[in-house]
Amino acid sequence: MTRIDVHELTKEYGATRAVDRLTFAVEPGRVTGFLGPNGAGKSTTMRLVLGLDRPTSGTATVGGRAYTALDAPLRQVGALLDPQAAHGSRTARAHLLALAASNRIPARRVDEVLDEAGLSAVAGRRVKSYSLGMRQRLGVAAALLGDPAVLMLDEPSNGLDPESIIWVRELMRRLAREGRTVLVSSHLMNETASFADHLVVLGRGRLLADLPLQEFIDTQVQPRVRVRSSDDSALAALLEGHGYRPVREPDSGPLTVADARVADIGRIAARAGVPILELAAQEGTLEEAYLALTADAVEYTSARTADSASAVRESQEARR
Amino acid sequence: MSFTAVLHSEWIKIKSLRGPAGSLLAVLLVTLGVTALAFATIGQAEADNPGAEPLYDAFYALNFGQVAALAFGATAISSEYLNGALRVSLAAVPRRTHFYAAKIAVIGGLALATGLVTAFAAFLLGQSFMGSYAIGLDHPGAVRACVGAGVYLALLALLAAGLATVLRSGVAVLSILIPFVLIVPFVIGDVAGSVAEFLPDRAGQQVLHAAPAGHLGPWSGLAVCAAWSAAAVLAGLWTLRRRDA
Known part of the structure; x- marks a missing residue:
């Protein structure tokens, strides 16, 4: 051993x-x-x-x-x-x-x-x-x-x-x-x-x-879906109707839907006849998972850590 | 864990460093250099002084060589206390008593060999300048004094090595020991009389006298010096075993 x-x-x-x-x-x-x-x-x-x-x-x-x-x-x-x-x-x-x-x-x-x-x-x-x-x-x-x-x-x-x-x-x-x-x-x-x-x-x-690495990421970071339509507001309204909470990215980019899977979002859009231009699952990164974990831990909820955590998240969003 | 393997490792370590090797060479070169200088110039003139003691005076340069012996002991240990080197050493040899014993053995062995060569060479070199005043190894106590001087240098190196382990610094050791060995006995020597006799250098140098005065004889003096060194070495072992690396 x-x-x-x-x-x-x-x-x-x-x-x-x-x-x-x-x-x-x-x-x-x-x-x-x-x-x-x-x-x-x-x-x-x-x-x-x-x-x-x-x-x-x-x-x-x-x-x-x-x-x-x-x-x-x-x-x-x-x-x-x-x-x-x-x-x-x-x-x-x-x-x-x-x-x-x-x-x-x-x-x-x-x-x-x-x-x-x-x-x-x-x-x-x-x-x-x-x-x-x-x-x-x-x-x-x-x-x-x-x-x-x-x-x-x-x-x-x-x-x-x-x-x-x-x-x-x-x-x-x-x-x-x-x-x-x-x-x-x-x-x-x-x-x-x-x-x-x-x-x-x-x-x-x-x-x-x-x-295990992947399990760690999955438990800490919610699965997300990125979706873009020719009519984003119709798509957003449609998804909200199904209980999702789509978020519009800055500069009228694609919508990000938290806690969702591509199969579900794609099916909903197809049934409603909303044209989809882009549909992708977003993998969580170790960095996000790590920051989510440490933000949860009581001893880390200092303003400084929280700020840097959201800063990292923002910079990641911006890169996408 | 084999002790000879650890000994071999410590031998490689010490010979691959400039500091200890340089200090060891300095023991020989400084002692011989000062001997040549002093004996070639004022050797015969001093021999006429009423207080002259041909055997003891033959080791005049030991006062300088012993500083190099202290430096050798201190630098041989202090290299372990740079940048976490000790952690690498102890990860390889986790039995700290083995590690320390091997280190002390290598330091003591090298210092003794160098000390003996230095003592005999200095004695013979000095006397070669003395003309009609010269004494030989057949002079009463001469061989004893030469061997004793070699042992004395080794004991000083071990004193410094033990103290360097306690203090984890060569500089700290030298700034304590050099004044302690070189200056304190001169200052308090005549005042405190018999107490100063038991300081490591005074006691250890009794062996250099043909007929030592005071409480300590040649060998008992050296034994007192050895007791100082043993105390320092054991204090080093105690700290090394106890402390986090």
Whole structure:
């Protein structure tokens, strides 16, 4: 078993509860996105799983065992926490060689992961000459070093150029296909939606959701239909007559009908003989779902969050 | 988890950093450089002084080399406290006692080897300038003093390493230890008399005297110095095991 199990995990720093009675499991064979705003407790949870911080209460195990009890931990769990962690005056190769030696990982693996991360050509350079993107790649290389069945990556796309973002995304998807357990934290919604199969969402140290990606979106965002007719006011009146509440978009754009399905709207319009120019289902996005969830949670109903949530919604509408 | 594997890892780490390697080299070069300078110029003139003590004076340059030994111990540890490097180290070696013991062993071993080479080389180099005043390794207590000086340098490096683990900073350690080792004994030395004898540097340097005066003998003095280092190293272990990384 290579599950990550977090049970009733709590971590307090002084009076602050960074992680609050958190319980969830990360399953193998899929990429689990670990979502939450900065300060929600994602990094703290990862440090607790790695035994770096001691929980106030509760447990975190990997494959049923505490991380600190693992004999050669890098062969079982690979983690990327902070891309700045490699010492600037060491070369990338020396950094990885030191890690490999501690877990009796053959030195040949160092060259393999450097190659995989696209760092072979610069492996002999001191890390201080690396860009943030190259340091991220080095951090990912370190995580892959022991060919582990469990990977935990904290914000791996941070500071990466578009090409590297695609690289890390494809890598995570491949690792999951190979049957590994992959937990990836992020605060970027669109990015997470592009690689995650499953989501664990945190807010203020608490678990807000633990669902498959699509299910999460469906539970949070109502299905909507966008419809345009040659006679929009007749169409609006018709739909209102059927109990729908169509909303006219600015600049006399199409109508948006909340909580509706294309099959129903199309049938109603056809029966009434109203000509339809456009009819489309609107998929909710992870961003909308996330904002809907966090707006529901009591601790998020500050004016600032609500404002930014509606701003994001507006900008999305505008894009459509 | 194999201790030799962790030891190997720490060896790779320390030799791939410029700071510790440079400090270690400085122990040798500073001590030899100051020895050459002092003995080539005023060595023979000083030997005529009534208070001259040929064996103890042979290690005059140790006062400078020991600062580099402190710097070595401090920088070898403080590199772990930059940008979360310790988290990467402890994720690879979660058994903190293993991790720390390997680190201390590598620091102590390297400092001892360098210290011994430095002590013998400085002794022989200095005496080569002394003409008719020169003493050899057959001088009473000379070999003991050379070995003791090497051990003393290693103990200072460990003192700094232990304290750097407690304070999580090399700069903090050096700003405490350099005054503590270099200045405090001079200032309070004559006033507090017997108390100053038990400070790490005074106690540790007893081994350099052919016939040490005061409460501590050559080896008991070194043992007191070792007790300071052991206290610092154990305090470091206690903090490392207890604290969140």
